[in-house]
Structure formats: C-alpha cells, structure tokens
Amino acid sequence: TVLIVDFGSQFTQLIARRVRECGVYSEIVPYQKAGEAFERMRPKAIILSGGPASTTEANSPRAPQALFEAGVPMLGICYGQMCMVEQLGGEIESADHREFGRAYVTVAGKTSLTDGLWDAGTRHQVWMSHGDRVIRPPKGFEVIGTSENAPYAYIADEKRKFYGVMFHPEVVHTPDGAKLISNFVHHVAGLPGDWTMAAFREEMKAKIRAQVGSEKVICGLSGGVDSAVAAVLIHEAIGDQLTCIFVDHGLMRMNEAEQVVGLFRNHYNIPLVHVDASETFLTALEGETDPEKKRKTIGRLFIEVFDAEAAKIGGAGFLAQGTLYPDVIESVSAVGGPSVTIKSHHNVGGLPDHMKLKLVEPLRELFKDEVRALGRELGLPEIFVGRHPFPGPGLAIRCPGGVTREKLDILRRADAIYLDEIRKAGLYDAIWQAFAVLLPVQTVGVMGDGRTYEHVLALRAVTSVDGMTADFFHFDMDFLGRAATRIINEVRGVNRVVYDVTSKPPGTIEWE
C-alpha cells in the first residue's frame, strides 16, 4: 500500500487515483493522522501532497518526523517537497514570483524515479502552482531538475529513495506525470500492480465484517449508484444483518422508485423497507418557492421519515452510507473551511445526534468511476451503474418556484423523453448529467389553430469530471430540435423548449 499524506491540496484525490491506476492500493490520510495511519498500514511508499499553506508560516502543517526515519521511499509534491526539505534540515524561502501553470523542467541528472523517462539534458513540460521555493536542499539531496523560477524543481536523495518535486505530477497538464507516479510505485517502491476491484471487494468485505461484528446495519437507498453499490457490497459481507430503507419522497424520475424496489427485492433479495412518503413531502413543500427552504424542508423530512423507519426496525448499531471521496472533501470544506455554502446537501453528516449510529462507509476512498467499476464487479445492471448523478432533493429543485404533483408529472414525462432521445443518439455516457427543468414561466404558442399559454421547459446537459466544474454539452441543433418536438407533441403543458448553455462556474449544474 501507499500512504498519501494530505496537506489539503485540491489535487490530493488525483494522486490517489493515479496510484490506483497503477494497480496499487493507497489511502489518503490527513497529515494530523498520518503517524497513526503509518503504524496501522505499514505502507511500502509514502507520498506527501501539496497544500495551501507555507512552511515559512508559524504553525504550518508538517508530516510526522517518524515517516522520514522509517526507511520507506517517499515522494514530496509541492508543499510536500517543502516539508521534506524543511524537516530534513534544508531551507525554504517565500519566492517573490509565484509560479502558476505551465512551466518547463530541465533535467540535469538521473534517478530511478525518472529513469528511462527523462534523460539528462532534456526539457519537459510540467504544471506548477506554488509560492515558496527551496533555497538549500537537505544533506544527501542532489538537484535533478530546474525550472525558470525554481532552481530546485526536482531534487532527490537516491540513497534514501526520497524525491521532491515542486510541480504536480498528478495533473494531466504534466504530460509525463502519470508515468512518473507509476515509476515511483513500481520501480522505486517495488510494488506490484496487482490491485484490482475484485481485490478491493474482498478486502472491503473483510473490513466491513470486522467493523460491524454481529450488529445490525441500516442503509438508506436513494436510487443512485453510490448507495446501491454500498448496500450490495455490505449485504455480501454480512447478509441479512443489513436492512435497506428507501424513502420515496415522490420526487424521483419516471419509474425510478419501481426500479430500485425491483432490483433489491427481486434481483438481490436484500431486505428492503419501501416508504411511500410522497404525501408528507409534497404537503410540506406546498407554496414554498425559496430554493434553500425547499432543500432544507426535504432534508429535514427525509431524516424524520428515515429515523421513524429505523426506529421500527430497532436495535441497529450502524448506519451505512455511500459516501464517496469527493463528498468527504466537499463536506469537510463545508463544515470547517473558508468556503461558503452554495447549496445545502443533505446526504453527508446530516443525521440527528440522538441516532448516534456508527457509520459504515465502504466507498469513502473511491471516485465515482471507481464506484461504477465496483458496481459492475458486483453484478449491478448497467442501467443502474452508468446512471447520471441525481440530487437528493430530486425533481423539487428542477421545478423552480412552487412544487405541485401536476408540475412534477409534466416534468417527469418531459425528462423521460429527453433522456430517451439522448440514449437513442448514443450520447448518454458522454454526458455527466442531463435533465429537464420546468420553469415557472408560461409563454404563448400556437398549436393546431389554437392559442396555447403553457410552461417553458429548459433542457440541461453538462460534461464534468467530478461535478465541481462543468461545461454545457454541445448537442447538434438537429438533436435539440428532435427532442423539443417530441416533448411538445407528447407532453401536455409544455409549449416551448430552451437549452441551457451555462457552464459551472458561473452557473451551477442544478438550477436551484
């Protein structure tokens, strides 16, 4: 395994990903817990991530000193390089010129990290994002590469197998970065690339059993990939100690609730409580037009209903959640960080104190596409595994303004046609998320020989890697025309269709 010590870089998750792409298991651990994790994991290699701090500031983060004394190969990236230098007796200064974006490293030496990749005398594109720089490397280190603003852009102590780079090998803008990381784990640390999803499945099942023992576990299903994969994996591990609860808030897409129930009850035979709470939710939402209030109402009711069902089951010691790595990061910054709350998500960390359940979160270290791979490994049907993300508050936030059964019904039918056309055009998998939004605006139209005065429907489709940023999807106009015609012909209540060409930022993916 590889221990990735996290100093808060926005790219830490990418490091983990690159390591997994090499077929090697890794865990990301915040720097405060790195000592403990090191003892537990006994890793064969350590990577120190970048981070926003400066080692020249008082009380800035450091790696536990023991990590440098363990005889384990280490790669320090950006801030991680600064820690390595500082903690091993070198010197850092705040540079006048910050270096952001594309830069070039000129290679002057040879190490096993870039052996066969970068020869002495060659120049390579890298991606930098730093303010500080090394002015004196620690004893034992040699300068292997320099850049215009960083005379110590790449340093190494080949004897101890310590490498420090100022640039970010984990991002795609460093074209040789993935190979460099692969060299580090295979060549330098000697780790075989034999870690697969099948191995993850078995390891995780053993961990779940060890964590849960003979206690009961409850798991909330949302209809999405994450909670479904978590539930199936946990059920494989502990069988009917698991009960799933599916709170149907009446804000799901067409046929979605039936699919979830069918899959769990009939296909997997996993104990499932299906609560039809649509009346409760829709009544509470009546007349509410403020997006945050809608979200909060749904979040609160969801917990109330879930809580009541869980109490009926009784005696559960654990709550299972399909939390993914990006959720962990987002909620960390939402709770403690300087970032403002743009929208209130209710899936992470929103349980009332009195529930006091311990959490089982088997997907906590994975990215969405890895969860999909695990889902396939577990035999989940493709229609489930490949499904676009869907927000917890469901169609309520795709009905700006007040939510009514009638509006939801129009939206659901239009959305189904739009997705059907996308599937038929073979575009579903090229899109991160596609959906319709029913606007609280009516416009005049003419159908047959009569005047119509009906709703505007907006279509949205975006590409994204993680939902944090997104670009609108470039459909061709014929496709949009076809989808619009079908929707207007088949769905009564819509007489005009528009396409949303906003990226994120400045827009968000959902409209509310």
Ligand code: XMP
């Ligand atoms: P935004 O609209 O913030 O959405 O750009 C980013 C991603 O998050 C999804 N989303 C949610 N997911 N609960 C969720 O589980 C929520 O409350 C929620 N709000 C937005 C959105 O669909 C997109 O994938």
